[in-house]
Amino acid sequence: MKNHRNEHTRERILDEAEALFALKGYHAVSVREITGAAQCNLAAVNYHFGNKQKLYLEVYRQRWLPRAERVHQSFQDSLKSEQAPSAGTVVQSLARAFLEGPLSDEERNRHLRLVVGELSQPTEAFDQVIERVFRPLLGSLISDLRAAMPADMDQEQAVLNAFSIMAMVLYFNLARPVIKAVLGATDGSDLQTRLIDHLVEFSLNGIAGGKWETGK
Amino acid sequence: MKNHRNEHTRERILDEAEALFALKGYHAVSVREITGAAQCNLAAVNYHFGNKQKLYLEVYRQRWLPRAERVHQSFQDSLKSEQAPSAGTVVQSLARAFLEGPLSDEERNRHLRLVVGELSQPTEAFDQVIERVFRPLLGSLISDLRAAMPADMDQEQAVLNAFSIMAMVLYFNLARPVIKAVLGATDGSDLQTRLIDHLVEFSLNGIAGGKWETGK
DNA sequence: AACTATTTCAAACGTTTGTATCAAACGATC
DNA sequence: GATCGTTTGATACAAACGTTTGAAATAGTT
Numbered sequence A, B: 001m002k003n004h005r006n007e008h009t010r011e012r013i014l015d016e017a018e019a020l021f022a023l024k025g026y027h028a029v030s031v032r033e034i035t036g037a038a039q040c041n042l043a044a045v046n047y048h049f050g051n052k053q054k055l056y057l058e059v060y061r062q063r064w065l066p067r068a069e070r071v072h073q074s075f076q077d078s079l080k081s082e083q084a085p086s087a088g089t090v091v092q093s094l095a096r097a098f099l100e101g102p103l104s105d106e107e108r109n110r111h112l113r114l115v116v117g118e119l120s121q122p123t124e125a126f127d128q129v130i131e132r133v134f135r136p137l138l139g140s141l142i143s144d145l146r147a148a149m150p151a152d153m154d155q156e157q158a159v160l161n162a163f164s165i166m167a168m169v170l171y172f173n174l175a176r177p178v179i180k181a182v183l184g185a186t187d188g189s190d191l192q193t194r195l196i197d198h199l200v201e202f203s204l205n206g207i208a209g210g211k212w213e214t215g216k
Numbered sequence C: 001a002a003c004t005a006t007t008t009c010a011a012a013c014g015t016t017t018g019t020a021t022c023a024a025a026c027g028a029t030c
Numbered sequence D: 001g002a003t004c005g006t007t008t009g010a011t012a013c014a015a016a017c018g019t020t021t022g023a024a025a026t027a028g029t030t
Helices: A004-024 A031-037 A043-049 A052-080 A087-099 A105-120 A125-148 A155-174 A176-186 A191-208 B004-024 B031-037 B043-049 B052-080 B087-099 B105-120 B125-148 B155-174 B176-186 B191-208
Strands: none
Touching: A004 A031, A004 A043, A004 A052, A004 A105, A031 A043, A043 A052, A052 A087, A052 A105, A052 A125, A087 A105, A087 A125, A087 A155, A087 A191, A105 A125, A105 A155, A105 B105, A125 A155, A125 B176, A155 A176, A155 A191, A155 B155, A155 B176, A155 B191, A176 A191, A176 B125, A176 B155, A191 B155, A191 B191, B004 B031, B004 B043, B004 B052, B004 B105, B031 B043, B043 B052, B052 B087, B052 B105, B052 B125, B087 B105, B087 B125, B087 B155, B087 B191, B105 B125, B105 B155, B125 B155, B155 B176, B155 B191, B176 B191
16 A cells, blocks of 8 residues: 555645636646645656646546536436426526535535636546536436426427526626626625526526517 | 837737637737737737736727627617517527627637636736626616516516526537537537527526426 | 937847656555 | 665756847838
8 A cells, every 4th residue: 555645645736736727727827836735845746647737637537527426416316306307306406416516615616617717728628528527417407308398399409408507507606706796785695595596497497488478 | 100010010919919818818828929920029019018918908908898899889789779679689689799799700709718718717807897898788788678577577686687698698609619519410500590599598588587387 | 311219120038837857755565 | 674666855957938128120200
């Protein structure tokens, strides 16, 4: 067996690297900044991971992917308790898995910032994110939605509905400061809860779809 | 008056800087890369803008802000033609202003990537984006929506609805590659049109709101 | 045509970057 | 407790970075 302080060092580097990458983006973070935060030597990164880019990839593999799977699992677990979940239950389960599920506020923030970074400036991790997480999650979501509303929803419509829900989940997290700034003093107690409620209601009405002559 | 080639240089730098910042992000772009693309001398950036960060700010001031105002204008123009626009018209006007309005595909891509970058990694430009563009646009959108649906929509609900629509506009642009990858070979002819249609229908149903026991 | 202000250019500056080196310290196994 | 592979630490390095400089070139004015 290896010793313990070494693995601690490796894990500390992964933790601090993830936090810094999520906060400032890959290029804005230097290796010295990471090793400084992790309180280890500069060379430790190159010893444990080879170079900066491989460290970044390892952050995705060893921190981001497992967390994404936890979220996915949480989503599926809350659905398995019901036999034939309604579309409302599906959407609500998804929103809750992301926004109040197994992740702490800090974890969720890191998690979503990392994936947004990868979406807007794709690196080698992009394919992993898509194939290992995005596609399976969208697959689950789509099949659940179609099972709940088998009537008149074809594949493309289901995909677009799923993307719309994901859009709000990501954006409501990313733009939290903006939302707070715009809502201003109205910011009561649990903004988070109201955001989830709105997201669920909005997207459920969205997918419930039909004609749209509701306007006055 | 100044001469002409100089202003050309200044403008070329702004153009190339914007394209590169949007494509790769602030820190991933070097001054040499910009001056190389603009085919001018390295020192030109510091002569015309002082330093790299001020160039970035100037890109927002002289390129991004005017374009954002063009989009806002386009949104308002298409509404003024009608006397009492329905919520459907409001949403459709907004979606079209962003997705097929005055901007070319390339311009829109740059525009939205820049704002997403600013949302996820705020810099000094952030406040400008919020106060000069986001807040006015949200203001227009909210008052239009409330005028169209005066019944039971309070301020916060209108704000959240507006954010939800913006979420989809931004995300559908950012995640275009992912959408294409997931939709796969089904990708027919005009994905763009279908995306707008879906966005309008989804968000209109979303704000039309009410109860949500539609699920099976 | 001469002069002045503005803009471009090549070259260099001092830092910071990612990465490599190699001896010292450490843990595990015999 | 000697030995071996593994991990750490201080230091070094070349490359790239943003920025500065001062002279050459250009445009505008008289």
